[in-house]
Amino acid sequence: MEQLIESKLIKADEVFSVWRKVPFEEKQKLIAKAAEILKNNSEKFGRIITTEMNKPISESIAEVEKCALMMNYYADAENILKPEKIESEFAYSEVHYAPKGVILGVMPWNFPFWQVLRFAVPAILAGNTVVLKHASICFGSGNAIEEVLLEAGFPVGVFQNLEVGHKAVKEILEHDAVKGVSLTGSGKAGGEVASIAGLNIKKSLLELGGSDAFIIFEDGDLEAAAKAGAKSRLQNCGQTCTAAKRFILDEKIEDQFLPIFIEEYKKYEIGDPFNKETKLAGMARPDLADELEAQFNRALENGAEIILPLERISENQFKPGLIRVKEGNPILQEELFGPLGMVMIAKDAEQALQIANDIPFGLSNSVWTQDKDRQLFFIENLESGTVNINRMTSSDPRFPFGGSKASGYGTELSLHALKEFVTAKTIVGN
Numbered sequence: 075m076e077q078l079i080e081s082k083l084i085k086a087d088e089v090f091s092v093w094r095k096v097p098f099e100e101k102q103k104l105i106a107k108a109a110e111i112l113k114n115n116s117e118k119f120g121r122i123i124t125t126e127m128n129k130p131i132s133e134s135i136a137e138v139e140k141c142a143l144m145m146n147y148y149a150d151a152e153n154i155l156k157p158e159k160i161e162s163e164f165a166y167s168e169v170h171y172a173p174k175g176v177i178l179g180v181m182p183w184n185f186p187f188w189q190v191l192r193f194a195v196p197a198i199l200a201g202n203t204v205v206l207k208h209a210s211i212c213f214g215s216g217n218a219i220e221e222v223l224l225e226a227g228f229p230v231g232v233f234q235n236l237e238v239g240h241k242a243v244k245e246i247l248e249h250d251a252v253k254g255v256s257l258t259g260s261g262k263a264g265g266e267v268a269s270i271a272g273l274n275i276k277k278s279l280l281e282l283g284g285s286d287a288f289i290i291f292e293d294g295d296l297e298a299a300a301k302a303g304a305k306s307r308l309q310n311c312g313q314t315c316t317a318a319k320r321f322i323l324d325e326k327i328e329d330q331f332l333p334i335f336i337e338e339y340k341k342y343e344i345g346d347p348f349n350k351e352t353k354l355a356g357m358a359r360p361d362l363a364d365e366l367e368a369q370f371n372r373a374l375e376n377g378a379e380i381i382l383p384l385e386r387i388s389e390n391q392f393k394p395g396l397i398r399v400k401e402g403n404p405i406l407q408e409e410l411f412g413p414l415g416m417v418m419i420a421k422d423a424e425q426a427l428q429i430a431n432d433i434p435f436g437l438s439n440s441v442w443t444q445d446k447d448r449q450l451f452f453i454e455n456l457e458s459g460t461v462n463i464n465r466m467t468s469s470d471p472r473f474p475f476g477g478s479k480a481s482g483y484g485t486e487l488s489l490h491a492l493k494e495f496v497t498a499k500t501i502v503g504n
């Protein structure tokens with residue numbers, strides 16, 4: 075292993091022995107300070123995001139502000155890691171939550187600040203230290219986050235950005251100092267990293283891909299659904315794990331819904347990513363655009379019909395596409411990570427549910443209906459980490475976030491995330 079990287083792991087481990095003893099409330103003060111720095115400089119940090127991965131600047135600024143919001147949530151959060159007494163016949167009878175140590179974050183380029191901080195903040199508040207392997211196009215974001223935390227007063231070594239490529243992950247995760255890993259990314263990367271963690275008996279948390287359903291019935295607010303559906307599919311140029319990717323329409327509303335949906339969809343026109351009015355810019359890398367185009371062609375070869383063509387207008391830019399897909403098309407087993415949506419038609423709620431669940435993933439589905447019984451039917455039967463009722467999916471610091479099936483395991487955000495990288499240590503006896 076490169077010496078610089080090894081010395082950072084050792085530093086993270088040394089600092090852990092001190093950091094784990096810093097009172098929860100003291101850690102919270104530093105988190106609040108870091109949130110303030112982010113909030114006060116959201117445009118500056120937003121520009122780093124846009125420069126690195128082309129996100130429209132207004133979305134980049136919103137991403138930084140959402141980080142600050144999440145950090146303020148943890149800065150005010152109840153300390154659920156205090157020792158807990160358990161009634162028993164013993165004098166000692168309690169649970170302590172012991173942080174695990176150095177945790178590696180392997181993070182993607184699509185939300186270069188949010189994904190990192192969403193994992194790191196609760197892990198650090200629980201007493202762990204963090205080393206980050208960011209996407210190679212986002213080292214600037216990784217360094218900026220480290221600088222913000224240092225400026226806020228976090229001790230050197232609590233959070234360190236390692237500028238390494240993906241080949242270094244195995245050696246880092248196998249290092250004795252590292253005690254766990256949190257990965258957000260593709261299923262392939264997740265499987266590989268979780269295997270290494272498993273072989274080394276280290277905890278892993280995976281937040282992977284999705285192909286979420288957005289199911290609409292005649293008693294849903296169709297105008298609101300059309301607006302939210304287009305935004306969910308096309309914001310961040312379609313490069314969001316929790317984006318609505320499959321629009322499942324009750325057959326009764328197809329003729330009414332599709333025209334308004336298409337109208338909303340067409341509002342997403344390619345523009346300069348640094349213009350605050352721009353709603354759609356280029357994909358993060360040309361090879362990702364190649365991949366999306368190949369998926370579009372494969373979907374058509376397997377019977378999909380074009381509603382709006384996916385038109386490539388430069389090496390990384392598209393006019394957004396929409397295709398009508400029938401059950402059995404192999405494209406349904408894949409994630410479309412770009413501005414291409416799929417429309418499917420269901421004859422009733424049972425068929426809509428069956429279509430929605432018939433994929434490997436299960437991240438964050440949405441259902442649009444006012445009927446309480448139908449809402450309950452989907453709440454109980456959709457196979458996903460989140461079910462949204464009459465809203466588009468959007469994570470919220472207060473609520474647990476995570477996937478089911480091939481979308482991963484483990485919980486981020488909310489108080490639940492504080493217990494992901496701790497050991498529940500039983501103290502019992504006399």
Ligand SMILES: O=CCCCC(=O)O
Binds near residue numbers: 185313314315468470
């Ligand atoms: O690609 C996944 C992005 C998740 C965004 C969120 O946390 O809302």
